[in-house]
Amino acid sequence: MDTLKMRFKLHELEFEIEGQQDTVKEEFKNFNENILTQLLSKINITQLPNTEKPSISTDTKPFEIGQGQPIDRKIDADYPTLKDIKTRDLPKSEAEWLLIYAFYTTDFGKNEFTRAMLSKSYEESGRKTDIRIGNLTKNLNSLVTGWYIKSTNDTDYIILEAGKRRIQEILDGKSVAKHNGKKSLKPKSKSKNDEVETEVIQESVKQKSKTPSTQQVTFVDLKYNVKEMTSLRNYFKEKSSKSQNEEVLLAINWFMENKSNDGATLEEIGYILKIATSKMPNALSQVLINLKGPKVNFVEKSADAKYALTSLGIMHIADNFAKRDK
Numbered sequence: 001m002d003t004l005k006m007r008f009k010l011h012e013l014e015f016e017i018e019g020q021q022d023t024v025k026e027e028f029k030n031f032n033e034n035i036l037t038q039l040l041s042k043i044n045i046t047q048l049p050n051t052e053k054p055s056i057s058t059d060t061k062p063f064e065i066g067q068g069q070p071i072d073r074k075i076d077a078d079y080p081t082l083k084d085i086k087t088r089d090l091p092k093s094e095a096e097w098l099l100i101y102a103f104y105t106t107d108f109g110k111n112e113f114t115r116a117m118l119s120k121s122y123e124e125s126g127r128k129t130d131i132r133i134g135n136l137t138k139n140l141n142s143l144v145t146g147w148y149i150k151s152t153n154d155t156d157y158i159i160l161e162a163g164k165r166r167i168q169e170i171l172d173g174k175s176v177a178k179h180n181g182k183k184s185l186k187p188k189s190k191s192k193n194d195e196v197e198t199e200v201i202q203e204s205v206k207q208k209s210k211t212p213s214t215q216q217v218t219f220v221d222l223k224y225n226v227k228e229m230t231s232l233r234n235y236f237k238e239k240s241s242k243s244q245n246e247e248v249l250l251a252i253n254w255f256m257e258n259k260s261n262d263g264a265t266l267e268e269i270g271y272i273l274k275i276a277t278s279k280m281p282n283a284l285s286q287v288l289i290n291l292k293g294p295k296v297n298f299v300e301k302s303a304d305a306k307y308a309l310t311s312l313g314i315m316h317i318a319d320n321f322a323k324r325d326k
Contacts, residue, residue, distance in 0.1 A: 022083055079108065079171065082125050092175045093305040094132060095139045095265070096166075099148060101125075102159055103167050112156040115140065131303075138262065139304050145260050146268060147222050162220065169218075219274055220267040229275050231258070236276040239321045244281045245291060247273060249298060252309055253317050263300075263308030 148163035
């Protein structure tokens with residue numbers, strides 16, 4: 001944990017504290033709000049000599065992991081700490097966590113980052129597991145295909161403007177991947193893949209709810225090039241879908257054939273539908289839940305919130321839309 005030292009002096013009033021970063025910031029906040037603010041409102045402050053001007057100083061001590069190099073984490077009051085982000089459960093998928101880690105390890109989006117830096121962030125935040133590290137490359141690729149980050153060489157990445165907007169949404173608690181269902185406790189028998197286990201429980205709560213999901217997906221401009229957008233529109237015209245369910249299936253199928261076989265995120269599906277049909281279902285999340293349901297089983301959702309066609313979904317498109325093409 002980073003160590004922070006803060007010192008405040010005004011005339012004969014002095015305040016100094018040293019300790020863990022989060023504790024020091026909280027204590028200074030209390031001092032500022034409960035003591036300093038009230039005191040300043042009751043006294044007249046004349047201009048001080050240069051040697052007596054109020055001063056606040058902070059000293060951070062490096063934090064060592066094993067035999068690695070010291071880490072001197074910069075503190076910025078405009079953003080919550082990683083501890084607070086974890087406590088508030090702001091990121092709703094591992095891909096979103098990677099964006100947050102990248103943001104905080106690059107001086108808030110100013111510098112480049114590497115895969116090793118993200119791995120270290122997992123360890124620092126206490127979220128490191130073999131499964132998450134094993135899925136790191138896959139989740140990084142999803143951020144690249146989503147135009148949230150960009151590789152500058154074989155090892156380094158930068159955060160793009162779309163990624164910075166997505167990060168701000170996450171920090172504001174407006175993540176579009178956020179679940180509407182109530183949180184449920186995990187069963188006593190623990191699974192190795194805790195993300196998959198939690199997702200199954202949350203989806204079960206959603207399906208049992210009497211009130212259907214009506215959350216509208218926010219449009220995120222993924223900036224496909226003209227060739228891709230033209231191909232997308234022609235694909236939908238050729239298939240001539242007859243329902244929202246079919247449009248969503250076609251969107252996922254096009255993405256798997258042209259972008260990534262791992263599947264598409266909620267935002268990517270929404271973007272494809274908007275480009276191809278100029279509209280999105282009012283409750284895209286509910287449509288996907290229906291396509292995942294036991295009645296059809298056309299779609300499956302991965303631990304990193306990607307939707308892909310099952311074998312049944314692929315055969316449904318092959319059997320039905322192939323006939324319409326003739």
